[in-house]
Amino acid sequence: MHTVFYVSDGTAITAEVFGHAVLSQFPLPFEQFSVPFVEDKEKALAVRERINHSFHQSGKQPLVFHTIVDDKVRHIITDSDAMCYDFLNTFVAPIEQQLGVKAEPRTHRTHGMDNRQHYDARIDAVNYALDNDDGVNTKEYDEADIILVGVSRCGKTPTSLYLALQFGIRVANYPFIDQDMKHLTLPPMLKANRHKLFGLTIDANRLQEIRQRRRADSRYADPEQCRYELNQIERLFRMEAIPFIDTTFHSVEEISVKILERAGIRRRIF
Amino acid sequence: MHTVFYVSDGTAITAEVFGHAVLSQFPLPFEQFSVPFVEDKEKALAVRERINHSFHQSGKQPLVFHTIVDDKVRHIITDSDAMCYDFLNTFVAPIEQQLGVKAEPRTHRTHGMDNRQHYDARIDAVNYALDNDDGVNTKEYDEADIILVGVSRCGKTPTSLYLALQFGIRVANYPFIDQDMKHLTLPPMLKANRHKLFGLTIDANRLQEIRQRRRADSRYADPEQCRYELNQIERLFRMEAIPFIDTTFHSVEEISVKILERAGIRRRIF
Numbered sequence: 001m002h003t004v005f006y007v008s009d010g011t012a013i014t015a016e017v018f019g020h021a022v023l024s025q026f027p028l029p030f031e032q033f034s035v036p037f038v039e040d041k042e043k044a045l046a047v048r049e050r051i052n053h054s055f056h057q058s059g060k061q062p063l064v065f066h067t068i069v070d071d072k073v074r075h076i077i078t079d080s081d082a083m084c085y086d087f088l089n090t091f092v093a094p095i096e097q098q099l100g101v102k103a104e105p106r107t108h109r110t111h112g113m114d115n116r117q118h119y120d121a122r123i124d125a126v127n128y129a130l131d132n133d134d135g136v137n138t139k140e141y142d143e144a145d146i147i148l149v150g151v152s153r154c155g156k157t158p159t160s161l162y163l164a165l166q167f168g169i170r171v172a173n174y175p176f177i178d179q180d181m182k183h184l185t186l187p188p189m190l191k192a193n194r195h196k197l198f199g200l201t202i203d204a205n206r207l208q209e210i211r212q213r214r215r216a217d218s219r220y221a222d223p224e225q226c227r228y229e230l231n232q233i234e235r236l237f238r239m240e241a242i243p244f245i246d247t248t249f250h251s252v253e254e255i256s257v258k259i260l261e262r263a264g265i266r267r268r269i270f
Numbered sequence: 271m272h273t274v275f276y277v278s279d280g281t282a283i284t285a286e287v288f289g290h291a292v293l294s295q296f297p298l299p300f301e302q303f304s305v306p307f308v309e310d311k312e313k314a315l316a317v318r319e320r321i322n323h324s325f326h327q328s329g330k331q332p333l334v335f336h337t338i339v340d341d342k343v344r345h346i347i348t349d350s351d352a353m354c355y356d357f358l359n360t361f362v363a364p365i366e367q368q369l370g371v372k373a374e375p376r377t378h379r380t381h382g383m384d385n386r387q388h389y390d391a392r393i394d395a396v397n398y399a400l401d402n403d404d405g406v407n408t409k410e411y412d413e414a415d416i417i418l419v420g421v422s423r424c425g426k427t428p429t430s431l432y433l434a435l436q437f438g439i440r441v442a443n444y445p446f447i448d449q450d451m452k453h454l455t456l457p458p459m460l461k462a463n464r465h466k467l468f469g470l471t472i473d474a475n476r477l478q479e480i481r482q483r484r485r486a487d488s489r490y491a492d493p494e495q496c497r498y499e500l501n502q503i504e505r506l507f508r509m510e511a512i513p514f515i516d517t518t519f520h521s522v523e524e525i526s527v528k529i530l531e532r533a534g535i536r537r538r539i540f
Contacts, residue, residue: 002369010524011523011527012527013287013523013527014287014288014291017283017287017288018287018288020284021284021337021357021358022358022361022365023365024376025358025362025373025374025376026369026371026373026374027371027374028369028371033536034527034537037527037528063365063368069295083368085365087288087291088291088292088295090360090361091355091360094355095292095293095355098331099272099296099298101297101298103295103296104295104297105295106295111521111524112520112524123425123428126427126428126431130400130403130427133400155393157400158392158393158396158435161396161435165428165431166283250382251381251382252392252435253381254381254382256281257283257306258307261306261307267304
């Protein structure tokens with residue numbers, strides 16, 4: 001199995017995300033290691049040692065995906081016996097040519113804390129999501145960008161948190177529970193914010209699996225109960241013309257981006 | 271100002287993160303738009319129209335960073351008048367050459383839900399972080415990978431959630447509050463899990479700013495109170511040899527990655 005090293009002078013998150021995307025196109029397993037904060041020559045020399053040792057051990061040439069600004073530090077890494085792919089600079093030269101502007105390399109570019117306002121917006125959004133999770137507080141819905149509604153455990157909380165952390169979006173969420181089901185209607189504070197509502201639904205078997213893990217062999221996790229709740233909630237979504245998404249086969253990222261697209265909310269990039 | 275389009279057949283998150291990293295090296299402002307789910311020719315034609323219109327309006331050639339698997343769909347985009355940068359395939363050919371294996375392109379590679387186990391691990395980690403947030407529950411610390419400790423509002427919750435969502439790490443967090451300060455010691459369940467403890471601290475002025483926004487003009491937000499709590503907590507960290515990080519100038523990503531590095535926990539890449 002080939003070994004892959006993501007080497008960065010920062011968190012290596014960019015290298016990981018991008019590297020993962022590129023490698024997922026290959027029908028091979030990879031052993032992957034992230035090596036962040038490689039900011040000086042000493043660290044770079046230690047990493048190069050590790051890379052070369054890995055080659056020696058496995059007999060297979062490692063891949064190194066790197067995002068390093070300092071030339072000297074980078075050259076120590078590219079001097080290793082691995083095949084090195086310069087994630088940072090490969091696109092810089094053609095962009096310099098297009099824009100007629102030279103790049104000014106700096107560290108902590110992407111996942112550092114350059115912009116205090118952006119950072120606060122994300123933290124505020126996370127606090128908002130937590131303060132308005134699970135219907136515990138219904139008085140701050142004016143401040144919401146989106147309000148997610150659905151049955152218990154269909155994915156509302158992870159989605160709210162992801163939207164907050166990744167995009168700084170303020171998302172409240174409200175659960176419809178067993179007692180609501182017989183006469184399912186939108187309560188006043190949701191009606192008042194109708195245009196912000198987004199429904200989540202899920203496959204009944206999947207819901208049953210998830211609930212069984214939370215509260216084994218309860219009424220809550222009963223297959224009939226799950227089907228009943230989902231039928232009722234989907235009826236409500238249709239009657240009230242609330243756009244909704246089935247979360248069953250989608251990741252948190254996909255659900256989040258679909259919601260933003262439907263709501264017409266432009267995502268901030270942090 | 272140049273306009274940048276991140277065009278993808280998926281969520282466009284990979285293109286955004288990577289594009290942002292590359293562009294942050296340029297001392298220029300950019301107007302950035304994400305265009306996800308461009309999966310067929312109709313959508314691609316509409317996007318191309320939008321790109322060309324943008325060029326026409328601004329007079330400045332847009333940049334397009336794209337991650338599209340289907341050749342026909344991709345060619346419609348690269349046929350636009352923008353300068354197009356193929357984020358997905360630029361590295362594929364050299365990697366094919368190194369590995370002697372052809373790529374097998376597929377959509378929903380990176381932020382889709384291919385691997386149910388990975389996905390569940392993240393959702394479970396988020397649930398764990400929420401169930402064990404703010405010291406509300408101290409009985410599940412056996413299951414924690416990490417336990418964050420610190421004063422109120424120093425960054426514990428956002429960090430736990432980020433570690434859960436991004437890396438599937440199980441992080442509990444425990445606050446030391448005003449009443450604890452006079453005789454500050456580690457309670458039994460933290461002592462029992464000493465090796466998992468990580469401290470967060472923060473600059474006193476920054477803490478005061480944050481607390482003032484939460485509870486204006488309270489004792490909680492008083493500058494003296496903030497300085498006192500931080501002094502006490504840092505003494506505890508030193509006395510108990512708990513590794514700690516100052517969160518003041520670091521993003522959630524940086525704090526999270528530093529914690530994983532110090533704890534020697536290998537990050538899973540999702």
